[in-house]
Amino acid sequence: MKLAFFTPLPPLQSAISDIGEGLGCAFAALGISVDYVVDDGYQPESPAILTPSSIVNHRDFPARADDYDAILYSLGNHPHYHGYMYEPLLHHAGWIMLHDLALYPYVAAMTLGRGDWRGYLDEVEYAYGFRDMRIARLMKTPLADQWALAYPMFERFVDVNRGVMVHNAYAAAEIARRRKDARVVRIPSPYFLPPGVEADQAQVLRADNRAALGIGERDLVVGSFGILVPDKHIETCLRAFKRVLEVRPDAHYILGGSLIEGYDLPGFIQAEGLSDHVHLTGWMPPQRFAEMMFALDIAIHLRYPHIGGTPYTPVRLMGLGVCTIVSDIEPLAEFPQGACVKIPTGVYQEDALTAVLAHLAQDSDFMARIAGNGRRFIAAYHDVRTIAAQYLAVMIGEAGAGSCAGGGC
Amino acid sequence: MCDDLDGAIAGAAQELEAVLQAGRDESARKGWLPQGHLEALTRMEETMWVDTHWDIAWPVWPRGLGAKVTALAQKIVRGAISWYVDRIIGDQNRHNFTTYRTVQILSEEVRELRAGQIRDRARIEALSDDVANLKRRLFEAQEGR
Numbered sequence: 001m002k003l004a005f006f007t008p009l010p011p012l013q014s015a016i017s018d019i020g021e022g023l024g025c026a027f028a029a030l031g032i033s034v035d036y037v038v039d040d041g042y043q044p045e046s047p048a049i050l051t052p053s054s055i056v057n058h059r060d061f062p063a064r065a066d067d068y069d070a071i072l073y074s075l076g077n078h079p080h081y082h083g084y085m086y087e088p089l090l091h092h093a094g095w096i097m098l099h100d101l102a103l104y105p106y107v108a109a110m111t112l113g114r115g116d117w118r119g120y121l122d123e124v125e126y127a128y129g130f131r132d133m134r135i136a137r138l139m140k141t142p143l144a145d146q147w148a149l150a151y152p153m154f155e156r157f158v159d160v161n162r163g164v165m166v167h168n169a170y171a172a173a174e175i176a177r178r179r180k181d182a183r184v185v186r187i188p189s190p191y192f193l194p195p196g197v198e199a200d201q202a203q204v205l206r207a208d209n210r211a212a213l214g215i216g217e218r219d220l221v222v223g224s225f226g227i228l229v230p231d232k233h234i235e236t237c238l239r240a241f242k243r244v245l246e247v248r249p250d251a252h253y254i255l256g257g258s259l260i261e262g263y264d265l266p267g268f269i270q271a272e273g274l275s276d277h278v279h280l281t282g283w284m285p286p287q288r289f290a291e292m293m294f295a296l297d298i299a300i301h302l303r304y305p306h307i308g309g310t311p312y313t314p315v316r317l318m319g320l321g322v323c324t325i326v327s328d329i330e331p332l333a334e335f336p337q338g339a340c341v342k343i344p345t346g347v348y349q350e351d352a353l354t355a356v357l358a359h360l361a362q363d364s365d366f367m368a369r370i371a372g373n374g375r376r377f378i379a380a381y382h383d384v385r386t387i388a389a390q391y392l393a394v395m396i397g398e399a400g401a402g403s404c405a406g407g408g409c
Numbered sequence: 410m411c412d413d414l415d416g417a418i419a420g421a422a423q424e425l426e427a428v429l430q431a432g433r434d435e436s437a438r439k440g441w442l443p444q445g446h447l448e449a450l451t452r453m454e455e456t457m458w459v460d461t462h463w464d465i466a467w468p469v470w471p472r473g474l475g476a477k478v479t480a481l482a483q484k485i486v487r488g489a490i491s492w493y494v495d496r497i498i499g500d501q502n503r504h505n506f507t508t509y510r511t512v513q514i515l516s517e518e519v520r521e522l523r524a525g526q527i528r529d530r531a532r533i534e535a536l537s538d539d540v541a542n543l544k545r546r547l548f549e550a551q552e553g554r
Binding site for chain 1: 414417418419420421422423424425426428429431432433449
């Protein structure tokens with residue numbers, strides 16, 4: 001089988017580029033010939049999967065499209081990373097691995113962002129039947145994320161492609177609800193480690209990464225990883241952590257990832273008097289990013305509001321055996337309470353997080369139980385080899401019972 | 410899911426529910442409403458009222474002739490369009506007040522429900538103790554017979 005795989009790849013700073021690399025490795029292990037169709041302006045750095053002949057510039061793709069047995073688009077809503085696949089998505093039918101439901105920012109950037117007002121209105125009319133700027137106005141309000149789910153703008157992509165693969169049942173149901181004839185398949189997020197990470201050296205990685213930040217072997221280490229945005233409620237996490245310091249003064253908090261522009265988290269850390277306990281790493285390449293996770297005892301990955309996608313970072317944290325706290329949101333419904341810790345969103349979030357964090361900090365056996373459950377759960381359902389085989393089965397028409405159409409998910 | 414993993418997850422979930430309940434009780438103990446809720450209500454109160462009159466060159470005029478002329482022009486424009494703006498702001502303030510009042514009523518309702526929930530839980534625990542005592546006495550009576 002020859003596969004054209006549209007995906008961003010490292011060194012682009014996106015979880016989707018990491019997933020592209022991980023799945024690429026697994027496809028290769030299954031004997032699939034994969035061509036990575038990539039954007040201009042960067043050179044992919046994935047020696048484990050790439051040979052010069054396996055990289056295809058997207059401008060060369062149309063002439064070669066008929067050479068492939070299947071096309072797979074790994075689609076998120078960031079126009080910078082996925083903009084180059086906009087035209088192929090509309091003209092070369094393939095399978096879409098949809099990471100987020102809310103594609104409005106993507107479609108708007110590819111139309112309005114290029115001064116194409118008529119194209120924008122065409123897309124809005126196609127999806128929702130009206131031809132005006134009301135969605136653009138709603139997207140400027142504080143509730144933009146909620147409106148983005150009300151007007152996800154995936155309709156045309158779903159209609160013109162062969163089918164959509166999503167990571168959670170909520171996303172599958174949302175697509176099936178809006179597009180009755182769509183072929184929608186749920187395939188869990190793949191768990192893998194970037195090439196070069198020695199998982200069997202966990203204790204060494206734990207000790208080394210802690211030592212690099214001046215953290216002791218027996219100190220309690222909490223962390224949040226990924227791009228640090230306000231929707232991840234880092235201030236709430238740090239306020240709860242501050243309460244934990246009363247019972248565990250040896251605790252540290254690692255913020256592993258880059259800050260978005262204009263987000264003054266360092267100012268907040270200083271104002272709360274947490275500078276001696278909080279470590280901001282900044283952006284790290286995929287291998288370093290994954291290795292730093294070995295330093296953690298507890299990870300917190302809150303996300304609300306969400307845009308329909310399954311957050312990837314908790315999958316990796318749980319797979320590594322880190323006790324992981326997440327928001328109790330629809331896209332994480334398949335992750336059972338007890339394999340991770342799910343806390344309510346909204347006004348109860350901070351008190352619930354504080355109670356859970358304090359409990360875990362004082363009961364290391366319980367923390368280890370949750371961590372162990374999470375690791376086993378991910379191993380059972382998210383192993384990248386199994387997931388890659390599921391993708392291939394769908395693409396070569398052997399989807400089996402996992403697929404659904406017409407709202408049956 | 411294999412049975413032992415199922416069991417391990419269910420056991421941990423049960424313990425977590427107790428911890429989360431303790432968190433909710435802590436919220437209740439602090440004044441029946443969690444901190445985030447109180448803050449949101451306070452913010453809503455603070456921002457509910459929108460004023461059409463934005464101060465221009467008051468209480469003192471700015472220095473310099475140019476700045477004074479600009480401020481005067483702004484005052485004239487403000488006065489000239491007030492018949493239009495005031496009406497919109499009036500509608501907005503009525504809407505804001507209605508929304509605030511609705512949220513306030515719902516908060517009081519939630520507070521009542523939470524208080525009732527805690528009372529009910531205490532009552533259930535007391536009744537459970539009573540049932541256990543009765544069972545024990547029944548067993549003892551049957552054994553004595």
